[in-house]
Amino acid sequence: MSQTSTYHHGDLRAACLRAARELLEEDGSAALSLRAVARRAGVSATAPYRHYADRDALVSAVAAEGYRELAQQLAAAHPRPSAPDDLAAVAVAYVRFALDHPALFRAMFAEPCDPTSEERVAATAVMNDYVHGLVRDAFPDMDDTDALATTVWALVHGLAFLHLDGKLDSSTPEAVATQVRASVHALFGMARATPGAGADGRLTARFSHS
Numbered sequence: 001m002s003q004t005s006t007y008h009h010g011d012l013r014a015a016c017l018r019a020a021r022e023l024l025e026e027d028g029s030a031a032l033s034l035r036a037v038a039r040r041a042g043v044s045a046t047a048p049y050r051h052y053a054d055r056d057a058l059v060s061a062v063a064a065e066g067y068r069e070l071a072q073q074l075a076a077a078h079p080r081p082s083a084p085d086d087l088a089a090v091a092v093a094y095v096r097f098a099l100d101h102p103a104l105f106r107a108m109f110a111e112p113c114d115p116t117s118e119e120r121v122a123a124t125a126v127m128n129d130y131v132h133g134l135v136r137d138a139f140p141d142m143d144d145t146d147a148l149a150t151t152v153w154a155l156v157h158g159l160a161f162l163h164l165d166g167k168l169d170s171s172t173p174e175a176v177a178t179q180v181r182a183s184v185h186a187l188f189g190m191a192r193a194t195p196g197a198g199a200d201g202r203l204t205a206r207f208s209h210s
Helices: 003-008 012-027 034-041 055-077 084-100 102-109 118-138 145-164 173-193 202-206
Strands: none
Touching (some): 012 102, 034 055, 055 084, 055 102, 055 118, 084 102, 084 173, 102 145, 145 173
């Protein structure tokens, strides 16, 4: 692909993102640079700077794509989770995404990013709203759903990295799903048992079937 054809077809930005993701998956973040992306995309060394001021800006754009794809995968796992099994399915999808796209996942959460990237801020806001929304739907009577949403995300995110780093068994999809489901149900069991968790006691009844 030449610099001229890429630029005139208006897909230079997309070509750079594709190249960046290919480099991430092949060689990890150490291989990711604007110069390497230019070589992979078949454009001049300065071409990526049309869209990305520096490496952090490029990583932010890649991360934003990852957040959008993750949100889609979570929604596909269950569109409106309202019970422990539903939420566990979403959690499994989260960890599965990390294991299926390890370099992208690390770029999303462990790489320095451009804090001024509007695209990344918007994509992370969608993810944050999604997590908080599903917790509010599942625990409508809890006094502080924001704190619980943070706890749920921290648990699932931690499980994702523990599996990625080989600290938990990820030898089969079934092993991963079993561990994640057990952890999520354990958390919800603690939430049910917490005195005063619900304003009128309906939380326990809502999940008494799990």
